[in-house]
Amino acid sequence: xxxxxxxxxxxxxxxxxxxxxxxxxxxxxxxxxxxxxxxxxxxxxxxxxxxxxxxxxxxxxxxxxxxxxxxxxxxxxxxxxxxxxxxxxxxxxxxxxxxxxxxxxxxxxxxxxxxxxxxxxxxxxxxxxxxxxxxxxxxxxxxxxxxxxxxxxxxxxxxxxxxxxxxxxxxxxxxxxxxxxxxxxxxxxxxxxxxxxxxxxxxxxxxxxxxxxxxxxxxxxxxxxxxxx
Amino acid sequence: xxxxxxxxxxxxxxxxxxxxxxxxxxxxxxxxxxxxxxxxxxxxxxxxxxxxxxxxxxxxxxxxxxxxxxxxxxxxxxxxxxxxxxxxxxxxxxxxxxxxxxxxxxxxxxxxxxxxxxxxxxxxxxxxxxxxxxxxxxxxxxxxxxxxxxxxxxxxxxxxxxxxxxxxxxxxxxxxxxxxxxxxxxxxxxxxxxxxxxxxxxxxxxxxxxxxxxxxxxxxxxxxxxxxxxxxxxxxxxxxxxxxxxxxxxxxxxxxxxxxxxxxxxxxxxxxxxxxxxxxxxxxxxxxxxxxxxxxxxxxxxxxxxxxxxxxxxxxxxx
Numbered sequence: 001x002x003x004x005x006x007x008x009x010x011x012x013x014x015x016x017x018x019x020x021x022x023x024x025x026x027x028x029x030x031x032x033x034x035x036x037x038x039x040x041x042x043x044x045x046x047x048x049x050x051x052x053x054x055x056x057x058x059x060x061x062x063x064x065x066x067x068x069x070x071x072x073x074x075x076x077x078x079x080x081x082x083x084x085x086x087x088x089x090x091x092x093x094x095x096x097x098x099x100x101x102x103x104x105x106x107x108x109x110x111x112x113x114x115x116x117x118x119x120x121x122x123x124x125x126x127x128x129x130x131x132x133x134x135x136x137x138x139x140x141x142x143x144x145x146x147x148x149x150x151x152x153x154x155x156x157x158x159x160x161x162x163x164x165x166x167x168x169x170x171x172x173x174x175x176x177x178x179x180x181x182x183x184x185x186x187x188x189x190x191x192x193x194x195x196x197x198x199x200x201x202x203x204x205x206x207x208x209x210x211x212x213x214x215x216x217x218x219x220x221x222x223x224x225x226x227x228x229x
Numbered sequence: 230x231x232x233x234x235x236x237x238x239x240x241x242x243x244x245x246x247x248x249x250x251x252x253x254x255x256x257x258x259x260x261x262x263x264x265x266x267x268x269x270x271x272x273x274x275x276x277x278x279x280x281x282x283x284x285x286x287x288x289x290x291x292x293x294x295x296x297x298x299x300x301x302x303x304x305x306x307x308x309x310x311x312x313x314x315x316x317x318x319x320x321x322x323x324x325x326x327x328x329x330x331x332x333x334x335x336x337x338x339x340x341x342x343x344x345x346x347x348x349x350x351x352x353x354x355x356x357x358x359x360x361x362x363x364x365x366x367x368x369x370x371x372x373x374x375x376x377x378x379x380x381x382x383x384x385x386x387x388x389x390x391x392x393x394x395x396x397x398x399x400x401x402x403x404x405x406x407x408x409x410x411x412x413x414x415x416x417x418x419x420x421x422x423x424x425x426x427x428x429x430x431x432x433x434x435x436x437x438x439x440x441x442x443x444x445x446x447x448x449x450x451x452x453x454x455x456x457x458x459x460x461x462x463x464x465x466x467x468x469x470x471x472x473x474x475x476x477x478x479x480x481x482x483x484x485x486x487x488x489x490x491x492x493x494x495x496x497x498x499x500x501x502x503x504x505x506x507x508x509x510x511x512x513x514x515x516x517x518x519x520x521x522x523x524x525x526x527x528x529x530x531x532x533x534x535x536x537x538x539x540x541x542x543x544x545x546x547x548x
Contacts, residue, residue, distance in 0.1 A: 111508040112410040114508065135508055150481070197397065210396055
């Protein structure tokens with residue numbers, strides 16, 4: 001049976017429409033791919049501090065970029081480590097950070113980021129010891145920083161001095177050598193997104209260490225999303 | 230030949246009714262001169278003082294002056310176009326019988342042609358000379374002049390500030406206050422500043438908007454820009470060279486304060502940061518990053534950083 005010309009045109013149009021839609025859908029899905037956001041704001045009560053737990057690993061160990069250095073955030077509701085650098089925190093609230101640092105360190109390219117700044121008391125605690133400054137030329141150097149330039153927050157993270165480092169995230173504090181860095185700051189009253197990052201050019205293998213994970217949200221760059229709880 | 234509405238082949242330069250053509254050119258030019266004068270005066274007195282980037286520094290007020298001069302030259306041009314267009318639309322419109330549909334032919338008018346060529350040539354060449362001179366005055370007009378500036382300020386007590394760009398923030402070193410490095414940019418009023426702009430990684434661009442300062446930050450290059458502060462207040466600093474993921478967050482504020490407040494701030498900050506300053510590399514105009522990535526250190530280029538005039542605030546002789 002021979003189809004009418006109009007039917008054939010309609011059929012071709014429908015097929016083309018579906019194909020175009022699929023291409024656009026896949027393209028947009030790829031472009032809009034984003035790590036998940038860990039929520040520390042929902043259910044928050046005024047006056048209550050928020051506790052954020054993170055870890056830094058020398059190599060994420062799996063996925064698209066297994067050799068990239070990365071941050072992870074622990075979901076407060078499930079306790080699971082999430083491969084992301086996006087987090088929601090309530091406005092005008094004290095946030096207590098605990099970072100489990102599993103990576104090795106080195107002298108800083110710019111020792112200026114060895115200063116602890118913008119935290120409550122202008123200090124941090126490293127394995128229980130209070131510090132205002134990390135000399136990157138001594139001990140194990142600095143592995144990474146947790147820095148929010150627009151809020152003036154900068155915390156250098158002491159490197160791990162051990163040949164036996166965790167290579168696949170999430171890393172267990174019971175098994176792998178690490179440093180525990182604690183600090184707190186108060187989130188701004190204004191809601192908004194505040195870019196945070198590592199200031200150690202730790203993208204090994206990239207020119208000057210600034211490529212790869214240093215330019216990618218979900219690895220060494222993130223957003224502190226301050227919201228009304 | 231001009232055409233008329235409702236009649237055939239009237240003589241050029243007359244209406245269809247035979248009345249002599251009014252002096253269109255004189256009318257237009259007279260109207261244009263008057264309105265240009267009025268608009269220029271209104272612009273210069275009312276809008277001019279408020280044009281960006283303001284007059285916080287010599288470079289900023291220079292840029293504002295340049296913008297105002299360009300506007301004063303440009304306004305008569307656009308008013309001339311509008312005057313001609315409006316006059317033609319009104320006088321040569323298709324309306325009552327006997328009116329001209331096109332005006333008298335202008336080609337072959339020697340005075341008009343010469344006037345047009347002379348006028349536009351004077352305007353363009355004048356602005357070229359003016360713009361070139363203003364790029365130089367004062368002391369490079371706030372733009373980066375490279376490591377060896379041709380146009381230098383006359384002051385003999387210039388405050389040097391090193392501006393260091395890195396992905397993604399600015400830090401500032403004050404060599405005449407012990408070389409401390411900070412994320413705060415504070416400068417004194419009524420003082421000539423030499424911004425030495427460099428980068429630790431990729432190309433950035435230091436743009437202190439209200440100061441009228443804009444200089445590329447290139448790795449291993451010392452790009453110098455001068456200005457003299459005139460007003461107290463806050464100014465914005467941003468990066469104006471797309472430099473990566475958080476380029477848009479490379480944004481902050483600086484402050485022009487009194488000389489006394491600056492001295493107090495600089496002395497206090499020098500003391501507060503003394504422990505970290507000891508760990509910084511010796512002050513140099515440029516630093517060479519380690520190309521191997523995370524493995525640290527930035528290294529001096531071993532060029533004497535101290536000049537004979539950039540000594541403002543120097544507690545110790547560093548000439």
